[in-house]
Amino acid sequence: MEGLTDPIMRDVLTSVGSFDWCVTEFIRVTNSILPDHVYHHYCPELLNGGKTAAGTPVHVQFLGNDPEMLAANAIKAVQLGAPVIDMNFGCPAKTVNKHRGGSVLLDEPEVVHELVKAVRDAVPAHIPVSAKMRLGYMDRNFTLENAHAIEDAGASWLTVHARTKAEGYTPPAFWDQLKPIREALKINVIANGEIWNNADAKQCQLESGCEDLMIGRAAVTTPDVTQCIRQNCDDPLITWQELLDLQVRFLNGSYKKEMNMVGRYKQWLGMMSKHYPEAKALWDEVKRIKALTEIEDKLKAAQTT
Structure with a gap:
């Protein structure tokens, strides 16, 4: 979810959704302890008790392959107020994998264990450490080995994306492949x-045997999807007018460059257009606009219609 679920998007989504917690974009750790301003850039919620304005806890997510540096940065994050440390072994991006980060490490279960254990041993016992993985890198040869490696290293829970890196984001997700993991592990x-x-949520729970779900792109595409799942409702609960209010809130977020704000908004509107006809109509109106003020005027006009 890098470049998508940034602090502004987390603020917007948690204001309307029903989330137990959310996770930062991954913070890349290489060969140094990152300064405070980097953490506050990725997770300004650290200045608010580790929670969004709506009160949703935000877990700090790391990606890297150096156990000592991951441990040192985990300590730093906790000192700054991180309530949970999450570790990324799921990113399929070629650039990340080329530098031995994310899902490529799933071919090395012993390294996965070492990294999780280093962080678990470093942070206070009351701070949970979690991890996310895929079913594997190019194949599923080490699925259970990686899951056990994470559990044995002391992780409190494990999130599994039901595809390999090679399968990317191409449907379907193989929810049934999660069931052996669920049955083999003692942690959640x-x-x-x-x-x-x-409907997807219920089917996933049935096939995987997992009670808990992590929602990614769907939360951006359909901001009230978590409420729909909790209330067992197939139709959206939020109105288009309420969504317009959320879009205005999003545009009032702070970005250094106006073009970044415009681009981020268009990205989100484009995703919502897959679900909301009104978003598609609005997208057609703003897709060529480059000035933030013009987009704001379009939204204000839409709010009054």
């Missing part, structure tokens, strides 16, 4: 992948 296993609506 959270299912992830291709959960777009209430």
Whole structure:
């Protein structure tokens, strides 16, 4: 979810959704302890008790392959107020994998264990450490080995995206492949992948045996999807007018460059247009606009119609 679920998006989504917690974009750790301003850039919620304005806890997510540096940065994050440390072994991006980060490490279960254990041993016992993985890198040869490696290293729970890196984000997600993991582990296993609506959520729970779900792109596409799942409702609960209010809130977020704000908004509107006809109509109106003020005027006009 890098470049998508940034602090502004987390603020908007948690103001309307029903989330137990959310996770930062991954913070890349290489060969140094990152300064405070980097943490506050990725997770300004650290200045608010580790929670969004709506009160939703925000877990700090790391990606890297150096156990000492991951441990040192985990200590730093906790000192700054991180309530949970999450570790990324699921990112399929080629650039990340090329530098031995994310899902490529799933071919090395012993390294996965070492990294999780280093962080678990470093942070106070009351701070949970969690991890996210895929079913594997190019294949599923080490699925259970990686899951056990994470559990044995002391993780409090494991989230599994139900595809390999090679399978990317191409449907379907193989929810049934999560069931052996759920049955093999004592810690909680959270299912992830291709959960777009209430029906998907229920089917995923049935096939995977997992009670808990992690929602990614669907939360951006359909901001009230978590409420629909909790209330077992197939139709959206939020009105388009309420969504317009959320879009105004999003645009009032702070970005250094106006073009970044415009681009981020268009990205979100484009995703919502897959679900809301009104979003598609608005997208057609703003897709060529480059000035933030013009987009704001379009939204104000839409709010009054």
